[in-house]
Structure formats: structure tokens, C-alpha cells
Amino acid sequence: MSGAFRAVVAATAAAGIGITAFGDRYLLIGTVAAIGALFSLGWPALLGLPAPRGASVVLLATVAASIGVLLLTDDLAFVAVVFALSVVGAFVHELVRRDGRPRLVESVSGVVAGTAVITSATGWIAVGTGPTAVGLLLCGAVTLAVAATCTALPFPGWIGAGITIVVAAAGGLAVGSVTDVGPVAGALIGLSAGVVVAAAHRLFGQFPASGRPFPALAAAMLPVAVAGLPVYVLARLLLA
Numbered sequence: 001m002s003g004a005f006r007a008v009v010a011a012t013a014a015a016g017i018g019i020t021a022f023g024d025r026y027l028l029i030g031t032v033a034a035i036g037a038l039f040s041l042g043w044p045a046l047l048g049l050p051a052p053r054g055a056s057v058v059l060l061a062t063v064a065a066s067i068g069v070l071l072l073t074d075d076l077a078f079v080a081v082v083f084a085l086s087v088v089g090a091f092v093h094e095l096v097r098r099d100g101r102p103r104l105v106e107s108v109s110g111v112v113a114g115t116a117v118i119t120s121a122t123g124w125i126a127v128g129t130g131p132t133a134v135g136l137l138l139c140g141a142v143t144l145a146v147a148a149t150c151t152a153l154p155f156p157g158w159i160g161a162g163i164t165i166v167v168a169a170a171g172g173l174a175v176g177s178v179t180d181v182g183p184v185a186g187a188l189i190g191l192s193a194g195v196v197v198a199a200a201h202r203l204f205g206q207f208p209a210s211g212r213p214f215p216a217l218a219a220a221m222l223p224v225a226v227a228g229l230p231v232y233v234l235a236r237l238l239l240a
Contacts, residue, residue: 003205007152009220010197011145017124017224018141021134025125028137029067032125032228035221036063036118042218043114046209050103054093055111062086062115066122076126076232079119086115123228127235135179136189136238139172140231143190144224146171147197161198168194185234192230196223 013035020027040059044052066082090111094101101107124140127133147168155163169190176186204210204219 003201004152006216006220007148009217010148010224013221013224014141014144014148018138021137029125032121033063033067035225036121038217039117039221039225042214046207046215046218047110048209049107049110051097051107058089058093058111059114059118062118066119070122070125079122083115083119087112117222117225120229121225123232126232132180132238133235135181136231136235139175139181139186139189140193140227142175143168143172143193144197144227147194151197151201161202164198165194185238189231189234193227196226
């Protein structure tokens with residue numbers, strides 16, 4: 001799959017966040033769960049982990065546990081406990097392997113990195129409700145979509161990355177100016193979205209597996225999932 005495919009998928013996932021922010025909360029929850037599931041299925045293959053099926057099971061379990069705990073407690077702090085337990089799950093996954101456990105460190109670190117991405121995605125749900133929360137979700141979604149679209153443009157190397165970051169920051173500034181978020185917070189969200197998307201595009205575009213469907217989907221889902229945490233942090237600062 002080409003970089004343009006990953007850009008389109010990432011922009012579509014970000015648009016899903018923005019659209020469902022205006023509807024019932026469970027639509028947003030379903031969108032975040034779908035992003036986490038697609039990421040979980042493709043991440044082990046994208047990294048070429050030695051036991052991809054077991055790794056996907058750990059990641060899918062983390063998706064279910066992190067969202068479930070957040071809905072029960074309404075506190076992202078308890079999701080950190082889920083992340084800690086997912087690290088234990090990564091080691092348990094290695095214990096049940098029966099292939100001689102080759103590339104053990106690579107396997108554990110790959111699974112733990114994946115669970116960190118998944119738990120970050122719950123930040124989208126933890127933002128909450130209300131005009132400011134909806135504005136934050138919309139700002140994050142728009143800047144991610146804009147940044148992902150920029151990565152599909154035929155600009156070389158660091159020039160393309162710079163354009164992606166600048167355009168995303170400008171998009172955040174514009175959206176923040178017309179919502180309760182404010183221009184400064186909007187620009188910060190756009191800046192973070194641009195950096196994450198540009199870095200993910202350059203990094204995972206070099207992975208041979210990114211040309212296959214599920215790994216390409218995982219590479220596209222990663223920036224959308226990771227952006228949930230900075231959006232939540234800004235939400236706490238603005239809503240405090």
C-alpha cells in the first residue's frame with residue numbers, strides 16, 4: 001500500500017472522530033474501539049514481530065480493558081493501571097510461546113509499544129462532553145485529517161514534513177478561533193498533530209510490511225490513536 005493510501009485512511013479515521021463528537025457518546029467510543037482494533041490486528045505484522053497472533057490478542061485485550069475501565073471509572077488514571085497490566089500481559093505472551101522464543105526483547109518491546117498507543121487512544125473518550133470538549137475533539141480531528149492529507153502531497157523529505165506541521169498548526173489555529181478551544185490551544189493541538197503524523201509517515205513508510213493491507217492500516221491508525229492523549233491533556237487544562 002502506498003503512502004497515499006495510509007494518508008487517506010488516517011484522514012478518514014480522524015474524520016470519524018470529528019463526526020462522532022457531535023453525536024451520541026457511544027458512537028465516539030465505537031470509533032475509538034475500531035481504531036484500536038485495526039491497529040491491534042496490523043501492528044505486529046508491521047513490526048515483523050515473531051509471534052504476531054499472540055501479540056494481537058494482547059493488544060485487543062488492552063483495547064477492551066482500557067475502554068471498559070474508562071467507562072466504569074470515568075478516570076483516565078485507571079487506564080494507566082491497564083497499561084501496567086498490559087506490560088505483564090506482554091511477558092505472559094512470551095511465556096506461552098512454544099517456538100523457542102526468538103527475538104524475545106524485540107517481541108516484548110513491540111507489544112508494549114503497541115499497548116502504549118492503544119491506551120493513549122482512550123484520551124479521545126476521556127475528553128468528556130460539552131461545547132469545549134466537542135471543540136477539542138473537532139480541532140484534533142480536523143488537524144489530524146489536514147496533516148494526513150498533506151503527507152499525500154508530492155513534497156520530498158523534510159520539506160513535506162515541515163509543510164505538514166505548519167499546515168496542521170494553521171488548521172488548529174483556525175478551528176480553535178471559531179470554537180471554545182481558543183486560537184492558542186488550537187494551534188498547539190495542530191502542532192502536535194502535525195508532528196505525530198509527519199513522523200509516523202516518514203518512519204513507517206520505510207517499513208517493507210507497510211505495503212500490505214493490515215500493516216498499512218496500523219500505520220495509518222497510529223497517529224490518530226496517539227493524538228488522543230495530548231488532546232485530553234489540553235482538555236484538562238482548559239476545563240480546569
